[in-house]
Amino acid sequence: MRWFWIDRFDEFVRGRHAVAVKNVSLAEEHLHDHFPGAALMPNSLIVEGMAQTAGLLVADAIEYNRRVVLAKVAAAEFHFDAVPGDTLRFHAEVLDLKPAGSLTKVKSTVGERVQGEAELFFAHLEPGEGVPKLFEPDELLRWLDQMHIYDIGRDQAGQPLARPDW
Amino acid sequence: MPSREEIYDKVKAALVDALGVDEDEVSPSATMVGDLGAESIDFLDIVFRLEKAFGIKISRGELFxxxxxxxxxxxxxxxxxxxxxxxxxxxxxxxxxxxxxxxxxxxxxxxxxxxxxxxxxxxxxxxx
Structure with a gap:
């Protein structure tokens, strides 16, 4: 199984920015021990949700033709804990995009409040650069469908994104 | 062309941001890996920051x-x-x-x- 740390995208503008939603629920088992009686979502997993948001934004921009991996968390700061019942919104922005890598900035918010901010750096690896194949095409496409990327996604001219024919 | 000092200050800022080191850890003689702890992926990050700070284009493998x-x-x-x-x-x-x-x-x-x-x-x- 894969760990999915975002529930869907609400905004997706190719190569520019995206907003994804993560609902924090006490139904998630990992919260039961973290901590008993005072559940909170670990910020490390919030970083993973931020990375999934920004990583898909970047991978789409390079047409999924390289393996996009989170290479480093260049900076991260959190202002308060996310708890069951909160809806986190991850606002990702592409700061720089090159064939070999990309720099992104992601903010997580709960309502109007900024919960966390991070600068995430992705490496874009070719096959043979040490990372095994991350997804089978049909599996990836199912995830993108689940994320509603082709329902709400737009290119920079405002046109709907074409769903790839994999 | 900016002065050597101006270049040094911008390089230092790029290294502080990319490597998460303190400003006083960065000196001209500090080694990138041994003293500042740069790993290979950091060089890619540093390339991004130097390109932006100076408006230059750095090819892959040129710096490391x-x-x-x-x-x-x-x-x-x-x-x-x-x-x-x-x-x-x-x-x-x-x-x-x-x-x-x-x-x-x-x-x-x-x-x-x-x-x-x-x-x-x-x-x-x-x-x-």
Whole structure:
């Protein structure tokens, strides 16, 4: 199984920015021990949700033709804990995009409040650069469908994104 | 063309941001890997930041010659051979490789590049 740390995208503008939603629920088992009686979502997993948001934004921009991996968390700061019942919104922005890598900035918010901010750096690896194949095409496409990327996604001219024919 | 001091200050800011080090840890003689803890992925991050700060274009392998150091043509028994040293000098005219030449084991290369080399590199790019 894969760990999915975002529930869907609400905004997706190719190569520019995206907003994804993560609902924090006490139904998630990992919260039961973290901590008993005072559940909170670990910020490390919030970083993973931020990375999934920004990583898909970047991978789409390079047409999924390289393996996009989170290479480093260049900076991260959190202002308060996310708890069951909160809806986190991850606002990702592409700061720089090159064939070999990309720099992104992601903010997580709960309502109007900024919960966390991070600068995430992705490496874009070719096959043979040490990372095994991350997804089978049909599996990836199912995830993108689940994320509603082709329902709400737009290119920079405002046109709907074409769903790839994999 | 910015002064050496202006270049140094921007290089320092890029290294502080990319490596999460304190400003006072960055000095001209500090080595990128040994003193500042840079890993290979950090060099890609540093390239991004230097390109942005100075409006220059840095090709892959120009700042950190991973391809030379992992090539069987240039490395023999864990040491960079004569052809490899020549390739490094051609690739990195900004770096002072004298110390490395004395003991050219690949592992030593990590401790060769200094902050001053980064400054000289940017100077050479801006001049060219």
């Amino acid at each position: 010659p991973e391809d030379v150091l992992s090539s069987t043509d240039y490395v023999t028994n864990g040491k960079v051979n004569t052809a490899g040293i020549a390739a490094l000098k051609a690739r990195m005219p900004f770096a002072d490789l004298a110390k490395f030449e004395a003991n050219p084991s690949v592992q030593n290369f990590a401790n060769t590049l200094t902050v001053e080399d980064m400054v000289r590199y940017v100077q050479s790019k801006l001049a060219g």
